[in-house]
Amino acid sequence: MDYDVLVLGGGIIGCAVAYELSKYNLNIALIEKDYDVADDVAMVNADIVYDGIECKDGLMAKLEIMGNKMLEEVTSKFKVPFKRTGSLIIAEDEKSVKTIEDMYLRAKDRGIDNVEIIDNNEVYKLEPNLTIEVKKAIYSKNIGVVSPYDLAIAYAEVAFDNGVNFRLEEEVLDIQKLSKGLKVTTNKNKFTCKVVVNTIPKDMYSIDTDKTYEKEKSEILTYMLLENEYKNYFSKVVFSMKEDEKKYSVPTLTGGIIGASITQNVVDFSTALNSVSRLIGNINTESIKTVYHSNFYRDNIIVDDSEINQGYVKVMGRNYSQVTLAPAIANLICESITSSLKSKNKKNFIDKRRDFYKFRELSIEEKDQIISLDKRYGKIICMCNQITEGEIIDCIRRPLGARTVEGIKRRTGATFGNCQGAYCLSKIVSILARETDKKLTEIIKDSKHSKMLIGRIKEFNEM
Ligand SMILES: Cc1cc2nc3c(=O)[nH]c(=O)nc-3n(C[C@H](O)[C@H](O)[C@H](O)COP(=O)(O)OP(=O)(O)OC[C@H]3O[C@@H](n4cnc5c(N)ncnc54)[C@H](O)[C@@H]3O)c2cc1C
The missing domain is CATH 3.50.50.60 (FAD/NAD(P)-binding domain)
Known part of the structure; x- marks a missing residue:
């Protein structure tokens, strides 16, 4: 074999x-x-860690409860961004009050702790920026956010x-x-x-x-990533249970929020914006960094x-x-x-990820120390997110290192800042070509045919 x-x-x-x-x-x-x-x-690096309350199927709920508990340990062991934010499942009208009361009883039946029903005053105290009408809400301390x-x-x-x-x-x-x-x-x-x-x-x-x-019929999720004035706007995941307009918001691990709307079919930007605005309040469109649609599966x-x-x-x-x-x-x-x-445990199993630096999260002293060892950590490539050349090289040279521009973006966070790569993309392409010993024209964004550069516009001896 x-x-x-x-x-x-x-x-x-x-x-x-x-x-x-x-x-x-x-x-x-x-x-x-x-x-x-x-x-x-998902491209937006902030997924909800569910806690078994929301799903109808008992077995799926059990798996969510198990996964929720396990993720805390796994993320801390491997230094993966994770935050137990808590969540509010909000009933805006009487019909939704009944839905969340049933959900609460189901949670109790499933033995899920740290869940309570609270009134509108308590909700506004927990999320002072919330403007929608609240009848009642389920407050769960179990929900978290993770970088998938x-x-x-x-x-x-x-x-x-x-x-x-x-x-x-x-x-x-x-x-x-x-x-x-x-x-x-x-x-x-x-x-x-x-x-x-x-x-x-x-x-x-x-x-x-x-x-x-x-297979359940999939719905469409429209995501909007909001930054600038939306930094720390909500501290919790907020779901609205309104039957005819499903929407939620997730605090990202870098300080912004995601506004999401779930619809039966793809909707245009202004319909999605109106729906998300009914949860978040009037949205300043200049603070929307990214919008995208994706299938939302419930199998x-x-x-x-x-x-x-x-x-x-x-x-x-x-x-x-x-x-x-x-x-x-x-x-x-x-x-x-x-x-x-009948497998046996490996004696030399190493349950540890090789170390890496997130330069912008370090103190000045720590930064100085690393730069004194490797000067490439002193060269900022992505100005918006303060990502250094050292981090980009490390993510290429690590085990299973990045081989595409998308791989570098996802591993380091480069190009995810306000300029969306306008300043640093060409530098990243050059570093990837140099480190993998490829021509610039061989570097791809993500998939086989997604070349970053199609060819030369002028025939110089060097590029
Ligand atoms: C918009 C959106 C939001 C989400 N939000 C959340 C959330 O908040 N919380 C949460 O817990 N989850 C969330 N999810 C779920 C989660 O991100 C994805 O569903 C999950 O990543 C799918 O994981 P997977 O490994 O099962 O499947 P996939 O990621 O689809 O993995 C299958 C892999 O198989 C590969 N493959 C396919 N065909 C072949 C082939 N023939 N040969 C070899 N390889 C092949 C694919 O390239 C892929 O890498 C969300 C998903 C979406 C789309």
């Missing part, structure tokens, strides 16, 4: 599974079609350092059962293995002919390990709380595989 376990898909779940399995004496590879892991994780991309990268880096082989830029074409083990065919190779963990959400392969799951996630004896585990469905669920799902899958393969 080529591998004991093949993990297919390098999203947050695939990376978390690779990390959990890397604690055992197993020969593991992860196959991902893109240039980087976690390429599909940092989390996925952290899982992947530790898994990589513990021997997982990350096969990037390789697309899975099929999975088949053999008389012993399984065969995975990619666009580059054919592999045999004892176990496949398939986390690829959309594809059905030869092995999946008898598998079905119920129940099914971890199907019914064929573990034949070596197949499949994760089915897509859900808005997948980042919260990931640690719990990874734990379940790992238990199922290691007991089936």
Whole structure:
């Protein structure tokens, strides 16, 4: 067999599974079609860590509760930005009061602590900038905010350092059962293995002919990232439960807020703005840094390990709380595989991420000390977010280092400032070309055909 376990898909779940399995004496590879892991994780680096209150399905709630608890430990161990902000689920009208009262009783039934129903005065005390009408609200201290991309990268880096082989830029074409083990065919190779963990959400392969799951119709989420005067505007995640206009707000880990509106279909900018404004108050459009639409999935996630004896585990469905669920799902899958393969713990497992500096968060003394060791930390590349050349080089040279401009942006935060890369993008492209020994015209933004520079406009000997 080529591998004991093949993990297919390098999203947050695939990376978390690779990390959990890397604690055992197993020969593991992860196959991902893109240039980087976690390429599909939400672009705004502030996901809600749910607490099991809001979801209707009991099993999903259990996974959220588990994931919520586990994330606190994982994020502190791997220095991933995480904050337990708390949340307010607001009833603006009488119909919604009934909804949140039912939700509260369900939370109590599920044994969820740190949750209470509060009146409008208490809500305004907790969020003084809130202007919408409040009848009642559920206040939960459990909800948090996490950087999903940092989390996925952290899982992947530790898994990589513990021997997982990350096969990037390789697309899975099929999975088949053999008389012993399984065969995975990619666009580059054919592999045999004892176990496949398939986390690829959309594809059905030869092995999946008898598998079905119920997909819910996805809705559309419109996100607006608000900065400047919205810095520290809300301290908590705020959900409005109004049935005909679902909207929420998330405090980002860098101080702004996200205003989000959920609709059945894609809406134009002004409709989304009006909806978000009804939660946040009149929005100064000059403070909107980014707007984007995305599908909002509500499928129940099914971890199907019914064929573990034949070596197949499949994760089915897509859900808005997948980042919260990931640690719990990874734990379940790992238990199922290691007991089936009777795996032993790895003695030399290192549960630590290689150190890195977030330069702008350091004191002057710490900055001086690092610059005296490496002058490149004294050269600011992204002026808006104070990201140094040293940090950019480190993110390229680290385990599973960035190979695309998007990879650098997500790892360091460069170009996410007010100028959106107008000042620093060309410098980042040059550093990436130099560090990876490529031509400038070979550097890509994200995917295969997304070249940053199409070609020269004048034929000089050097660029
Ligand atoms: C707008 C939005 C907001 C969200 N907000 C939250 C939130 O607040 N809280 C929360 O907990 N979660 C949230 N989520 C959920 C979460 O960000 C994503 O759903 C999650 O990242 C999906 O994780 P995944 O690993 O299961 O799937 P994916 O990230 O889709 O991973 C699958 C991977 O498989 C790869 N792949 C696909 N096909 C192949 C192939 N043939 N061969 C090899 N590789 C392949 C893909 O490139 C991808 O990397 C949100 C999602 C969205 C879209």
